[in-house]
Amino acid sequence: MKRLLEFLAFQEVKESRRLQAILACLLFYCFLIFRSWAFQPGLYSTAIEGLNFMPMWPVENLPLRPLMSPQLHQYVFTFLAYTSLAAATLVFVGRYLSFAFLALGFLTSFELLFYVHDLRLVANFFHVHLYLTFFFIFSRQKLIFFRLGLWLVYWLAALVKLTPSWLWGEYFNSVPAKLPLFPSSPAVVTAACLTLLVVEFCSPVCWMSRNKNLRYLTVLVLLFFHVYSGVIVGHWYTTLMTPIVLVALVPFEKPLFSDYQSTRRHKIMWGFWALYFSLGLWNFVIPGDVRTTAEGRYHGLFMFDANRRVFAEIEIRVQGESHRFQVVYDWPRSEVLDWSTSIHHAQGKAPLRPLSSVVRVNGQTLFNPDYFRRNSSRMFGDPYVFYYYLKRVWERFRPEQIRVRLDQQLDGHPYVFRILELDESQIPTLRYNRFSRNEWIRVPDESAPRAYRWR
Amino acid sequence: MGTEASEQNPDALCERVLTAGLLLGFYFFLVSIYRRYYLSSSGAEDSLPSVLLLWFKPDMAQTPWLLNYLHTKALLFVWMMICLVGIGACYYRWPRRPVLVVLGLIWLQVLLYLLGEQRLWTPECHTLLLLTGFFLLGRGSVGGFRTGLASWCVLAGTGLLMSSRLTLPWAGLLGFTMVVMGVLLCLDKYQSSVLKASSFVLFVYGWLTFREFLALFALLLVAYLLALPKAECSGPPKPLLGLGGFLLLIQLLTTPPYWLGQEQGFKLLQPLTVESVEARWMPKGGAESLVLATRYRRTPRLTFEGDPLLTTRDFRNATLSLLCSEHFYRVHLNKMKSSYPESRVEVNTRLQGVETRRASYP
Numbered sequence: 001m002k003r004l005l006e007f008l009a010f011q012e013v014k015e016s017r018r019l020q021a022i023l024a025c026l027l028f029y030c031f032l033i034f035r036s037w038a039f040q041p042g043l044y045s046t047a048i049e050g051l052n053f054m055p056m057w058p059v060e061n062l063p064l065r066p067l068m069s070p071q072l073h074q075y076v077f078t079f080l081a082y083t084s085l086a087a088a089t090l091v092f093v094g095r096y097l098s099f100a101f102l103a104l105g106f107l108t109s110f111e112l113l114f115y116v117h118d119l120r121l122v123a124n125f126f127h128v129h130l131y132l133t134f135f136f137i138f139s140r141q142k143l144i145f146f147r148l149g150l151w152l153v154y155w156l157a158a159l160v161k162l163t164p165s166w167l168w169g170e171y172f173n174s175v176p177a178k179l180p181l182f183p184s185s186p187a188v189v190t191a192a193c194l195t196l197l198v199v200e201f202c203s204p205v206c207w208m209s210r211n212k213n214l215r216y217l218t219v220l221v222l223l224f225f226h227v228y229s230g231v232i233v234g235h236w237y238t239t240l241m242t243p244i245v246l247v248a249l250v251p252f253e254k255p256l257f258s259d260y261q262s263t264r265r266h267k268i269m270w271g272f273w274a275l276y277f278s279l280g281l282w283n284f285v286i287p288g289d290v291r292t293t294a295e296g297r298y299h300g301l302f303m304f305d306a307n308r309r310v311f312a313e314i315e316i317r318v319q320g321e322s323h324r325f326q327v328v329y330d331w332p333r334s335e336v337l338d339w340s341t342s343i344h345h346a347q348g349k350a351p352l353r354p355l356s357s358v359v360r361v362n363g364q365t366l367f368n369p370d371y372f373r374r375n376s377s378r379m380f381g382d383p384y385v386f387y388y389y390l391k392r393v394w395e396r397f398r399p400e401q402i403r404v405r406l407d408q409q410l411d412g413h414p415y416v417f418r419i420l421e422l423d424e425s426q427i428p429t430l431r432y433n434r435f436s437r438n439e440w441i442r443v444p445d446e447s448a449p450r451a452y453r454w455r
Numbered sequence: 456m457g458t459e460a461s462e463q464n465p466d467a468l469c470e471r472v473l474t475a476g477l478l479l480g481f482y483f484f485l486v487s488i489y490r491r492y493y494l495s496s497s498g499a500e501d502s503l504p505s506v507l508l509l510w511f512k513p514d515m516a517q518t519p520w521l522l523n524y525l526h527t528k529a530l531l532f533v534w535m536m537i538c539l540v541g542i543g544a545c546y547y548r549w550p551r552r553p554v555l556v557v558l559g560l561i562w563l564q565v566l567l568y569l570l571g572e573q574r575l576w577t578p579e580c581h582t583l584l585l586l587t588g589f590f591l592l593g594r595g596s597v598g599g600f601r602t603g604l605a606s607w608c609v610l611a612g613t614g615l616l617m618s619s620r621l622t623l624p625w626a627g628l629l630g631f632t633m634v635v636m637g638v639l640l641c642l643d644k645y646q647s648s649v650l651k652a653s654s655f656v657l658f659v660y661g662w663l664t665f666r667e668f669l670a671l672f673a674l675l676l677v678a679y680l681l682a683l684p685k686a687e688c689s690g691p692p693k694p695l696l697g698l699g700g701f702l703l704l705i706q707l708l709t710t711p712p713y714w715l716g717q718e719q720g721f722k723l724l725q726p727l728t729v730e731s732v733e734a735r736w737m738p739k740g741g742a743e744s745l746v747l748a749t750r751y752r753r754t755p756r757l758t759f760e761g762d763p764l765l766t767t768r769d770f771r772n773a774t775l776s777l778l779c780s781e782h783f784y785r786v787h788l789n790k791m792k793s794s795y796p797e798s799r800v801e802v803n804t805r806l807q808g809v810e811t812r813r814a815s816y817p
Contacts, residue, residue, distance in 0.1 A: 021543075021546060021547075024546070089472075092472060092475065092546060093468065093472055180529065181529065227532075227536055230532050230535075230536070231528070231529050231532050234489065234490065235486050235489060235532070235535060238536070239486075239539070242536065242539065243539055243543060246543065247543075337490075
């Protein structure tokens with residue numbers, strides 16, 4: 001244990017009140033995570049039979065499956081949540097710091113394990129928590145590398161915004177409420193979007209400046225942004241970033257690298273930094289617009305990249321009985337998160353009716369509305385979601401007919417782009433490539449407006 | 456850190472931990488209500504004013520300022536951030552008085568929310584308000600918190616003993632234990648061992664029943680114990696003990712025990728007394744819509760039969776305890792008066808399969 005703590009440079013945490021505060025913040029966030037994941041049906045063992053299981057691509061073909069019954073899962077996750085909070089409390093009162101430090105590593109391993117089990121859990125704030133915790137636990141000169149972790153986060157967040165949705169201000173200009181507390185003029189909204197992009201790219205660079213006022217100015221701007229963004233996108237991102245930015249960057253008396261001494265461990269950490277950054281860049285390597293194809297989207301940060309409306313229709317004929325399902329994610333009614341999902345079903349020639357319960361054939365689940373309803377707005381229209389569902393249905397029923405059509409609209413544009421059109425002749429042989437282009441996912445042709453084919 | 460010489464007062468660390476813990480509790484409360492549609496600007500017409508507000512002002516239109524205030528979400532968010540800053544202030548040992556003032560303002564803010572919206576009345580929220588109230592009345596002292604804790608234990612324990620949950624095997628024991636713990640907390644002896652026992656009981660109870668606030672509350676106790684100074688800490692102030700007794704008296708006098716067959720009452724800290732509710736809403740003569748709510752872990756599960764269009768948002772967003780309350784149906788029927796003048800509601804509540812109450816409104 002002593003050697004492990006020595007390897008992880010725990011002594012630095014023990015001696016620095018600031019690092020202890022960072023530790024408490026990260027543990028506190030673990031509490032929020034496990035508390036929220038305790039009631040995720042996609043992680044229960046029943047999710048597989050109920051067609052409500054949607055693993056992330058890294059584990060799609062691994063024999064890694066949820067094992068715990070709903071009850072057990074809830075007990076375990078509630079226990080993990082309170083363990084996190086207890087560890088954060090220990091840091092607060094200054095007792096058993098080594099336990100709290102090791103608990104962070106243990107809890108984050110759990111977080112990662114369950115994170116890859118359900119694509120619907122994926123959110124950039126969880127990505128950020130994992131990045132920052134990694135740098136905090138494994139680095140020496142922890143404060144410098146933690147700040148470098150923040151640098152990575154801001155640059156990755158800025159990279160996502162290099163699309164017409166942000167560069168031309170189309171995203172927020174197409175949301176009815178636009179930017180709360182700001183004038184609703186399109187020019188102001190576009191200017192605000194561009195300003196954020198500049199802030200995220202330039203702030204970390206300014207941390208190397210010898211000008212103390214400049215460093216503090218960036219901190220002030222970032223804090224304003226994090227608090228303000230909470231009004232638009234909710235508390236998750238703000239609760240993670242605001243305390244961490246405050247603790248890690250205030251006071252900021254010396255430039256970022258003033259006390260830096262290069263060691264072998266540092267080179268390894270730099271390697272990881274470069275790796276994470278490259279993964280964030282990966283979606284630019286794959287041809288096509290990540291906003292529609294979602295290929296490589298989750299390798300780095302992904303934020304809210306566009307305003308979208310998605311319309312999907314799935315037709316399945318099993319044992320002579322045909323079923324038609326319609327899944328619609330509509331434009332937000334006022335604010336960014338104020339979207340509506342509607343799911344309809346028709347059997348045979350009957351008209352479509354709203355669907356709220358599972359559709360079964362011979363006692364086996366054919367369609368679970370929860371599978372689509374629990375999607376976060378960041379992953380609406382992701383072809384992988386439909387691919388994984390169709391594959392499972394094919395394996396389970398070998399239907400006589402199975403078809404899917406997936407249409408998308410971006411940023412309030414009237415143009416409807418068909419991104420998926422698949423049938424029973426293609427589905428059995430379908431494969432999802434994680435790092436390269438999937439030919440069965442369409443990209444817009446010449447008839448599409450420029451905003452759809454900017455790459 | 457906490458044992459550094461700079462903290463002269465032996466209670467100081469403990470007081471900071473308690474302040475931070477209560478701020479954390481308020482933070483969670485605000486987070487939990489942040490996304491509720493009836494607190495957004497577009498959900499103003501779906502608000503359900505509290506019994507207290509309607510008692511003072513039968514017409515909600517007389518309090519537009521309160522409605523506007525409650526439906527300004529940005530404000531709610533600002534308060535959330537203030538809670539986090541307050542926790543940081545406790546950690547970094549900023550002067551205590553401003554932090555206590557902030558805690559008091561947040562307490563008032565939550566009280567306003569409760570006044571304006573009946574759906575926020577939960578035992579968890581009452582617990583938080585009660586503990587913070589006592590803590591603030593004791594000027595942020597360990598003694599004030601301890602009195603609040605004792606009052607909470609006695610109130611929650613008697614609430615449990617008077618509720619129909621008493622028919623469950625563990626409830627009587629838990630209720631009795633809590634009352635005893637409350638009494639012992641008022642004494643100067645055994646304080647530490649009583650707190651250890653109570654925190655353990657509450658944590659297990661909170662964890663097993665997914666009552667988050669209880670578990671959170673238990674952790675607050677753990678923090679309190681960890682920070683408890685070796686030296687004798689301040690005892691319960693007598694005026695606050697009187698206040699605790701007064702609250703108990705109100706609960707006892709206004710909440711009839713379940714064996715008298717009534718569900719109404721002040722219910723300061725009484726747990727939920729039913730497991731399922733069937734509400735049959737008949738908006739226009741023959742057509743009806745059945746709402747069946749079953750307690751399923753954290754939130755009640757609601758199923759709707761009949762025409763879903765007739766089952767308004769009121770029902771879709773009601774909690775199980777709200778579906779048991781007369782106030783909810785009175786406000787709902789009043790709201791529906793213009794479009795469905797013939798509207799009626801019949802309600803059956805059950806515990807362990809046995810019907811506990813049948814009511815009809817109006």
